[in-house]
Amino acid sequence: MCRVCTAVPVTGEPHVTIGADRGFTFDHVFDLPTPQATVYADCVHNLVEGIFDGFNATVLAYGQTGSGKTYSMGTGFETATVDEEVGIIPRALAHVFNGIDRRREEAKLEGRVEPVFDVSVQFIELYNEEIIDLLAEDRGTSKGLRIHEDHKGEIYLQGATAAPVKNAHEEILRKRGEMYRCFIRWLSDRGISRCCCLVSDSDENAAVLSPGSSDVDALLCD
């Protein structure tokens, strides 16, 4: 028997109905040839800008296997060698550090106190409900990390390595990239690849940028 399984309104509204009654609204749909820069500009750029105003941000890739999560996040074994193919995580890192440089430069030109930023990254892998610290010297000992909630209701990972980074080209990110690619290969041999990158940006001179907010997190998740 033939029946309609997916329907979109002819009016062009951003809505799709799956089956008889499961409706979903969306902001954007991108076709396969859409440039990575367009995906970043439409979906991620404002989130990263927002962290400078004290907003936390999360980018979560979700979908069936082979649908392009790793490609879009830019963390796969086949990491982009050409600029057009660079994905969300490396773009976001460059964006954060360019944003820091720009704000410091603007403050200097306007005779204001230059804001100071501390940026650190964590790379966490979630596999079979186990959290693994990809930045730990000995990954074996990183097992058993626990998720906690602090008194403000914010979620944090106790004991996960947080590596301070000063720019998007730093050694730890390069090493992380190599490590990540090895790990992706190891995981894909086992039929799974899932990872998170948590960029934490805490400015010591918070009042200059955004009164009352000194710690923000960008969570980028494949």
Ligand SMILES: Nc1ncnc2c1ncn2[C@@H]1O[C@H](COP(=O)(O)OP(=O)(O)OP(=O)(O)O)[C@@H](O)[C@H]1O
């Ligand atoms: N927009 C795209 N343009 C070109 N190639 C793409 C695109 N999206 C995905 N691919 C390619 O499709 C293949 C599968 O994509 P990818 O590995 O990102 O999927 P995935 O959703 O992460 O899969 P899994 O859940 O199995 O990890 C890869 O070879 C990737 O390079």
